[in-house]
Amino acid sequence: MQTLLRDLLFGARMLARKPGFTAVALITLALGIGANTAIFSVVNGVLLRALPFQKPEQLVLVWNKGAEAAGGDHTPLAPADLFDWRAQGRSFESVGAFQYGFFNYAGGDVPERVPGANVTANFFTTLGVRPRLGRDFSPDDERPGAPRVVLLSDHFWRTHFGADPRAVGRMITLSGVSGTVIGVMPGSVDFPDKEVELWAALQLGQPTRRGPYFLSGVARLKSGVTVEQARAETRAMKSSFDKGNFDFNILPVRDYIIGDVRPALVALLIAVTLVLLIAAVNVANLTLVRAAARVKEFSIRAALGASRWRLVRQSLAESLLLAFAGGALGTLLAMWGVDLLVKLAPENIPRLDQIRIDVRVLGWTALVSLMTGVIFGLVPAWQSSRLNLNEALKEGGRSATEGAGGRRWRNLLVVTELALAVMLLVGAGLLVRSLWRLQRVDAGVNAERVLTMQIALRGQRYAQEQQVREFFSRLLEQTQALAGVRTTAVSNSLPPDDTDFSDGFEIEGRPAVPGRIPPIAYVIRVSPDYFSALGIPLRRGRSFSAADSSEAPRVMLVNETFVRNFFPGEDPVGKRINTGSAERPVWNEIVGVVGDVKYNGLAEDVQPAFYQPAAQFPGWGMSLVIKTGTADPLSLTAAVRNEVRKLDPELPVAQVSTLEARLAAATAQPRFRTTLIALFAALALTLACVGIYGVISYSVTRRTHEIGIRMTLGAGTGDVLKMVIREGLVLAATGVATGLVASLALTRLMAGLLFGIRATDPPTYVTTAVLLALTALVACYLPARRAMKVDPMVALRYE
16 A cells, blocks of 8 residues: 555656646546536436335336327226226236326416326325325225315425425315315425326226226336236236227336436437547547656666566556546536536426436446546556667667557557547437438428417316307407417417327228227317418318307318328218217218328327317317417417406416427427537547547657658658658548447447438438548648658757
């Protein structure tokens, strides 16, 4: 330990004597380690930190598997599914369900729309979570007609009740129905969504048919039961209504919470690891050059009896000291970077509140610093310990130290650095091109100057359909009269990713086949001016009008995908669709065909959809759509809120946004990860450029005497320029070729993050190769120009 301490102290003195080298190395390492620490803190918080549930590895989410228009693998459960599942499931300790939604809350200064969930009585016992205050739901709370009871989130309790323990037992009104607060949940509970503020007891009566479908299931596996075993068991279950087999999709809760963020975070972690490796290689090259200048020092040590291991250990001590100093500085940068990442991250990234610098992150930083020190210190240490004492101790021995071995190591490090940079640039290029294509997806609407907001009617005041019709009719009338408003409409769905529900149907003349799932489509209910407000084209037939009232014959419009799927080669106008049951049919005549609109995400294929007049099928929760003539549609928000307040002072207006902002939000997550990786790629390109410049510059300096001889023997400045640039371009070509080959394997891991392009996209690979070649050419040209200006007489005396 004394020897190690002496090595560290001596290393600190040597680093202090070379402030330029030390500063450059520290900054390079701090950038690499700091970026690595910041991204790992995100990975740690989102992916690695334990969920706030008891034995979370036993928790699973359950849905039906259905057609894409019904939700695909996340098709909701019916109450009948839940009852059958509870009765037949042998792999589960407990089985519950929830329905995520919103509550209207008018207990504050202004009406609010509060995110919440209706849950079964055993929901929290299944999760293994207890209230911090009060009691949990009981089986009696689940009975139809039982008094309403509510659990508050910690955030809602603090912001609306001032963290008063006496809130338990108070009455609050949610969506027009009074309920009793029975408890407060811990702050760590944010399930089924991080925005949830309230949980109400879900009251389910004994089902009389298989549908409707609106629930998500949550269950706890028995100890020792795997997800695959549970899936196999559910496939053997039988429905108590149609006697068909279930087809459940069972997913671990962690996968549900994390969603599709995992591949993006893994890609970011790989990107910062490549940046760190490039930084380490850069510092290794600097250290190798510095070691060449210290050959005489090491030779004297060896002549005085120092072993080769002793010399290697001394060099490694300096490298580790430099690495840990860079790690400490990088940690400070990471603290700032983590705060910035959390502020800039899209809201739909899960578990953002768990991202912070903790003991695990600091341990990771220490490990990264140690590995970095070994990576960039081992080669220079080993190379500097390979000594020829006779040559090194001669009077002019400095030039003799530039042997072939040293050049080979430096060239290999530069090739490695360039290859790593190519891999990162290719990945960034693929993501940039993918984002570019995603942002140019036609959503099927004209989003310019469109204001949207959501209004949900709840309570006894809107118990009848006619009351709902009257409210929205008066709202459209009053908002249409506002200055700056061109067209107003309402809809239960909005592009690009808001669909209210789907339903099965029957086409006249094509009776349902027993045992086969009926055709399914999105059901979108709109007022007549919805299509003109959003610029959705009418392809065939007519649109809705005021004549399509509640007393008029039922009509519908269908989208082009609906026609392609169910009426290929036919004219659907005039055909009839049954949206009811066989016993109680509800026939709708198709009166027109409209253009496709993205309702299930920009990156997804358009699904079949049919539109129904809101007057004939009123919806309690609707979005108000306003086409404005003003440059800033949001400037009308206050006026619209005032009109809503005139109709109902307790009704909240939620999710106020422009349609352009909604479309931009749909690409927020891919834009965020693409921006980060592009920044890392730019940093990698800069470091690679500095690396090749440093090697060529050092090579020119070492070959000054040789250049002088060449020029004395008749070589021109152009010959010297070609010689130097050729050396650099050979290294660049080798590095680029190696990186392109490695990228073919690495980028396949990114396939799930790409849209509209393949992981082997030729333009991206060619552009990356050209960009790096041009960058290398510039990096080589600068030292080559200096070589051209060498005075032969000075160069011949240079040593």
